[in-house]
Amino acid sequence: MRIRGAIVGLVGLLTSAVVGVVGSGAAAAEPLADKSREVATDDGWQMRITKxxxxxxxxxxxxxxxxxxxxxxxxKAVADIDGMGSAPVNSGTIGLGYQIGCQVDVTNGAAIGLAIGPSITIGVTSGVGGSATITPTVYLKPGTITDIPFGTKPLAGRHGSITSDQVHIKIDGCMGPVSLRSYAQVHISTPTADNSLAVYGDPIYL
Structure with a gap:
C-alpha cells in the first residue's frame, strides 16, 4: 500500500539520520581563510579590520x-588605524562573532512521525473492532538567522585585537543544515566623522 510504504520510508529516514548523529565522530579542526578590509576615512585615517x-x-x-x-x-579579530588624520580619534571599538542560520525552526512543538488524525483512512483495524487513521505529521516554520557576538573591546591605541579560542557553539531546535558566518568589525569616532568597517568569513556548515 502506497501510504503504508511512505510511512515506513519516513520512519526509516528519521532512524537513519539519528543513527548518523549518534555514530559520527568528530573531525579534525578545519582552518578557514583569513579575510581583511581597509578603507580611508573622510578625515584621513586608514582603518583596517582583519578576521x-x-x-x-x-x-x-x-x-x-x-x-x-x-x-x-x-x-581572532585585529584592528589597525594608520596614517595622519586631520582630526584625532576620540574613541573606537573592535568586535567579533558569528551569524548563525537555521534552515527550518522546529522549536515550537515539532511532531515528525506517526499521528492519529482524520485526514487519511488506510483500513487498519484495531483490536477493539474500530478503525484507525494514520498519517505522517510535520509541523514546521521558516528558519532564522541569529547574530551571536563573542565580545567587544575599546580601542586604546592604533592597534587592538580580540581572540576567542575553542568557543562552544550549540544550536537546538533546527532541522536541516546549520550555517555559520564569522565577522569582525571596528568602529572609530573623531570630532568630524564616525566610521564603521566589517569583514565576513565564508559561510561554513556545522
Missing part, C-alpha cells in the same frame, strides 16, 4: 538528537 586564525571542530551532539548541532570554533 584571522579561524577554525571549526564539528562534534556529534551530546544529546544525540536529530535537531541539535554542536561544535567548537576559534576566531
Amino acid at each position: 584571522t586564525d579561524e577554525s571549526i571542530d564539528r562534534y556529534p551532539n551530546l544529546a544525540a538528537t536529530l535537531f541539535t548541532r554542536e561544535g567548537f570554533v576559534s576566531l
